[in-house]
Amino acid sequence: MGRVTERRKVIRIRDGAVSTRPDTLVAEEPLEIRLNGKPLAITMRTPGDDFALAAGFLVSEGVLAERSDLQNIVYCAGAIADGSNTYNVVDVRTTAGVVIPDITLERNVYTTSSCGLCGKASLDAVRTTARWPVDDTRGGDAPPVRLDPDLLAGLPARLRAAQRVFDRTGGLHAAALFTEDGELLDVREDVGRHNAVDKLIGRALQNGSLPLSRAVLLVSGRASFELAQKAVMAGIPVLAAVSAPSSLAVDLAAETGLTLVGFLRGASMNVYTGEHRIALRATATQGG
Numbered sequence: 001m002g003r004v005t006e007r008r009k010v011i012r013i014r015d016g017a018v019s020t021r022p023d024t025l026v027a028e029e030p031l032e033i034r035l036n037g038k039p040l041a042i043t044m045r046t047p048g049d050d051f052a053l054a055a056g057f058l059v060s061e062g063v064l065a066e067r068s069d070l071q072n073i074v075y076c077a078g079a080i081a082d083g084s085n086t087y088n089v090v091d092v093r094t095t096a097g098v099v100i101p102d103i104t105l106e107r108n109v110y111t112t113s114s115c116g117l118c119g120k121a122s123l124d125a126v127r128t129t130a131r132w133p134v135d136d137t138r139g140g141d142a143p144p145v146r147l148d149p150d151l152l153a154g155l156p157a158r159l160r161a162a163q164r165v166f167d168r169t170g171g172l173h174a175a176a177l178f179t180e181d182g183e184l185l186d187v188r189e190d191v192g193r194h195n196a197v198d199k200l201i202g203r204a205l206q207n208g209s210l211p212l213s214r215a216v217l218l219v220s221g222r223a224s225f226e227l228a229q230k231a232v233m234a235g236i237p238v239l240a241a242v243s244a245p246s247s248l249a250v251d252l253a254a255e256t257g258l259t260l261v262g263f264l265r266g267a268s269m270n271v272y273t274g275e276h277r278i279a280l281r282a283t284a285t286q287g288g
Contacts, residue, residue, distance in 0.1 A: 053195055159187060218242075224245075259271070
């Protein structure tokens with residue numbers, strides 16, 4: 001199996017002094033995901049937690065929802081001409097009775113480490129395929145998650161402290177799940193932030209923890225439509241990002257009832273949707 005990091009020679013220039021030294025880089029390799037033997041997607045990822053990544057991807061696609069939906073995941077032997085195993089192809093087998101969406105050649109997707117599912121379907125597709133409603137404004141069996149801004153403000157530093165590979169490479173995104181009380185549940189790193197989220201969700205599926213209806217998802221970058229989609233599909237009520245959200249992410253969050261927080265830096269943050277889950281201390285003022 002591929003390593004998480006690799007070494008490459010680099011010419012280093014510091015204050016005019018030139019030296020040669022090895023540098024530690026994050027590994028990036030393709031992973032082909034097959035569903036019941038049929039090619040479905042290729043993603044550029046950091047090797048590791050590949051089975052969780054594939055499972056989480058299929059949760060986001062509406063294929064898997066419960067641990068019982070998953071029969072097994074295996075690496076495909078003989079993935080290249082000489083018959084050796086590259087550990088870059090996985091096959092996800094579902095149990096009998098699991099409804100598989102229409103997967104055609106046109107539906108097959110190529111995902112990159114930066115953008116996730118480029119050109120993915122509309123807001124309606126997420127709304128109609130989500131298994132667990134995130135919108136809790138209409139009441140329910142449990143009160144909505146309620147978060148203190150101070151608790152949210154402290155999460156990025158805790159995520160950063162838990163990033164093991166970033167310290168060695170400086171080149172990885174991270175995603176973490178926290179409880180509503182701020183307890184760190186899990187953290188994953190990957191060259192693609194959407195892969196890191198899939199690894200979290202996939203592990204939750206494998207552990208029988210879906211839906212993550214009392215969890216907070218924190219990502220170390222921007223909040224794209226794909227990340228908001230993944231949060232909704234896993235039943236996560238709160239998505240926080242240290243950078244900006246996209247307009248489509250805000251639209252999706254507003255339609256589904258997801259709390260979306262961006263620019264979470266220090267004591268500052270922007271709450272774009274779902275403000276009922278944030279314990280605001282002062283009356284908001286209308287900006288110009």
